[in-house]
Amino acid sequence: MIKVLLADDHAIVRAGLRRLVEESSDMEVVAEAADGHEAIRLIREARPDVAVIDLSMPQMDGLEVINRIHPEFPAMPIIVLTMHAGNQYVVRAIEAGALGYITKQSAPEQLVKAIRRVAEGLRYLTHDAAESLALRFSKGRRGGSALDDLSTRELQVLRRLALGNTNREIAEAYNISIKTVDTYRFRLLKKLDLRNNAELSRFAIQHGLIEP
Secondary structure, eight states: OEEEEEEOSOHHHHHHHHHHHHTSTTEEEEEEESSHHHHHHHHHHHOOSEEEEESSOSSSOHHHHHHHHTTTSTTSOEEEEESOTTOTTHHHHHHHTOSEEEETTTHHHHHHHHHHHHHTTOOEEOHHHHHHHHHHHSTTOOOSSGGGGSOHHHHHHHHHHHTTOOHHHHHHHHTOOHHHHHHHHHHHHHHHTOOSHHHHHHHHHHTTSSOO
């Protein structure tokens, strides 16, 4: 049996994912997490064979979970789950150690196949994710988005600011100082040629980092 952990902040989404997994006779859900902190705790306790992690969780996003847990459990395959087919996090997630990347829309058709594939140590990407990777790494080209010039931490801070998190909340989420958050905010405004948090929020919505 393939032991699976599901991490998503929406109970109804987790219920749907659980049903998909447990319809297969070769896998079972051994733990469910509603946020990033809980995901890390349950991964350590349940030791799943595969972790399915939503990118857009509160308190600690999925990318941060991968950054923290992959060095501790490098042999455990991780599948990233996202709302957005062209999500800008795809390259960062793969670089952080994820083996799979699927959208919630494609989960009914692809989740079980993705779990089986990464459990064998193979990569599983949606078509759009594979195209994003190919575009990002093709010789002489970048992804064509202003987001490509942002570091992973800048991208995370951008999303948090766009969601309305305070500098203190962001500092606590990533274990950095409030002054460091201020520095990231200044860099974001400069790199993206924006003036304030409201424009950062509009930018994030336009680029699919948060829901409108």
